[in-house]
Structure formats: structure tokens, C-alpha cells
Amino acid sequence: MSFICGAGSTNVDLLYSGMKRIPDVGEELFSKDFSLKLGGGVPATLINLARLGINTRIATSLGNDIFSEFAKKEFKDAGADVINMYSGNEIPLTVTSAVILEKDRTFFSYSGWGKTNANADEVFYNTAKGSKITLMQTGEFIEVYKRLKAEGTILVLDTGWDDGLSFEAYSDYLELADYYTPNRKEAIKITGEKTPENAAEKLKKYFDKVIVKLDSEGCIGIEDGETFTVKSIDEFKNVDSTGAGDAFLAGLCYGIYNGYPLRDSILFGNITGGKSVTAIGALSAYLNEKELLDYYNKYKK
Numbered sequence: 001m002s003f004i005c006g007a008g009s010t011n012v013d014l015l016y017s018g019m020k021r022i023p024d025v026g027e028e029l030f031s032k033d034f035s036l037k038l039g040g041g042v043p044a045t046l047i048n049l050a051r052l053g054i055n056t057r058i059a060t061s062l063g064n065d066i067f068s069e070f071a072k073k074e075f076k077d078a079g080a081d082v083i084n085m086y087s088g089n090e091i092p093l094t095v096t097s098a099v100i101l102e103k104d105r106t107f108f109s110y111s112g113w114g115k116t117n118a119n120a121d122e123v124f125y126n127t128a129k130g131s132k133i134t135l136m137q138t139g140e141f142i143e144v145y146k147r148l149k150a151e152g153t154i155l156v157l158d159t160g161w162d163d164g165l166s167f168e169a170y171s172d173y174l175e176l177a178d179y180y181t182p183n184r185k186e187a188i189k190i191t192g193e194k195t196p197e198n199a200a201e202k203l204k205k206y207f208d209k210v211i212v213k214l215d216s217e218g219c220i221g222i223e224d225g226e227t228f229t230v231k232s233i234d235e236f237k238n239v240d241s242t243g244a245g246d247a248f249l250a251g252l253c254y255g256i257y258n259g260y261p262l263r264d265s266i267l268f269g270n271i272t273g274g275k276s277v278t279a280i281g282a283l284s285a286y287l288n289e290k291e292l293l294d295y296y297n298k299y300k301k
Helices: 042-051 066-078 120-128 142-150 171-176 184-191 196-203 244-257 262-276 289-299
Strands: 004-007 011-017 033-038 056-060 081-084 094-100 105-111 133-136 154-157 210-213 219-223 226-230
Touching: 004 042, 004 120, 011 066, 033 042, 033 066, 042 056, 042 066, 042 133, 042 244, 056 120, 081 120, 120 142, 133 142, 133 244, 142 154, 142 171, 154 171, 154 244, 184 196, 184 210, 196 210, 196 219, 196 226, 210 244, 219 262, 226 262, 244 262, 262 289
Parallel strands: 004 056, 004 133, 011 094, 056 081, 133 154
Antiparallel strands: 011 033, 094 105, 210 219, 219 226
16 A cells, blocks of 8 residues: 655644734733644645545654643644654643734744654654655655665655754765755755756756745746746635744645645645644645545646
8 A cells, every 4th residue: 555654753733813012021911813733744635634534654752641642633634644752651742822913923832842752753754655655854854865765765855944954964864865945044054056047957966856946936946957936825814823934845746745735736836835834733724635636637737
């Protein structure tokens, strides 16, 4: 059975919305609305893929705390297959309090990611072995990615922002990745170029297929020597951009998984990423496979 896999921290978000400002020290303000939701990251991308009908496996760390129990139920409801790499008594996931203001957001987080059992590498490898696509994270599991690459698994890397982002710092991961999905800021940082267009050209030295996300302006792609831009979907109105990158990655991987050209795969990503920003929370707004294909047929020309 073909599937997509990845390992990463489970994130739980406590979302406070409808506030006019952040309280100062010693103040207490009440939000108009509150919700508890799964946050972004590799598990969020895999949940979005499961909602699109793709078989997925998530290697993560879950404990016996109330946040882990909430996450377990959310994973089950999404139809994602979860393999736990932790058996201790601490909180092994990331918990974030997010205050959603009218034009901005602020976050307070605790991260328990890194709490795994001693055999986490082997557990992840056995989980991912045979996957068609595996999502990569930097800073861990490099030996697992090497084994999967040798066995023919497609590796997709999304580094996220890092002040030390450079080809030298992440060379081990970049050399293994088949696809790398930086946004505008990340692409400029890692290449040392001044524009996303120049950054995309420089990335051609490292990748046969280049992707640079341009946020609301769409996405640059390069395939078979052709450079193109796939526009964002204007009908999706931005309410909260939390998780948009994870949702984009899900759509992109849906296209790669099903053998679509890069331009079409990026369009899938723009659709799933665009839909995700229409509600508060990383996983609140999403599409099933039929809805995604309907949008694809509407916008592919």
C-alpha cells in the first residue's frame, strides 16, 4: 500500500481571538472567542493529506497529558495512522497560546519535542519504510532519510525560517531532498540573493524542480528549464494564515504523489494553502479530494 510519511512534533494551539490588543504586565483581558485545535507542522501536513484520501503515517511523540489525549482524538477523527515514539510521563508535544488580533498574531509556546524513546530512529524508519514520499525535518533523523533515499523514497524538505539558514548549515538535508519548498524570505536568505526570482534561479544548481512560495502572490516554479509563476486563488479571503505553509505542502505532495507536473502540483498547493487561511486555526478550513479536484479543474487554465 502506497503512503506518505513524516516525523515531527504534535502541536496543540490554544487560540484566543477577538482581542483589540495584547495585555500589558499585570493586566487581564478577555477574548471574544476561544478554541483548542491541532497546530501546524509535519503532522498537520499529513492530516491534510489524509483528508485528501492519501494514506498517511505520522511518527510523533504523545504522552498521557490532556493535550496528548486531545491530539490522539483529532488524529483518529482525521483518519491518520499515528505511531508514538514516546512512553514517558512528561508533555512531549508543543503547546502554543496564540492571540489573534485584527491585523497580527502573537504566540507563547512550550515545546516538549525531542522527548522520544532511545529507539526513535528505528521506529521512524520502520514507519516510513516503503513510503512513496517522506516529509523531512532538519536537525534530526538524517540517517533515516539516507536509508529511505537509497530505497527510492521521494524526500520533500521544508526548513522553515532560521537565522542561520544557509546551504552550508543544511547541506546534509538539501543534498538528500528531491524537493525543497522555501518561501520568499527563506529562499533569499539561503541563496544570498536579493529577489525571489534570482533565488529561484540559484536553486536550479541544486534541484531539478524549483519551488519558491510568494505568499499571497502565488508561487514560482522551475521545471525542464521553464520558469513560471502560479497565481494564488483570489476567492480565498485571509482570516488567519496559521498553517498555510503546511496546507500548501499537502496540496503539493498530493500532486507529486499522483504524478502531476510541477505546475499542476503547485496549483494544488495554492488551492489547499488558500483554503486553509479562510478560518482561524491551522486545520480548521480544508478540502476533501473531490473539492480539490473541482477547484483544480476551475483554475488549471
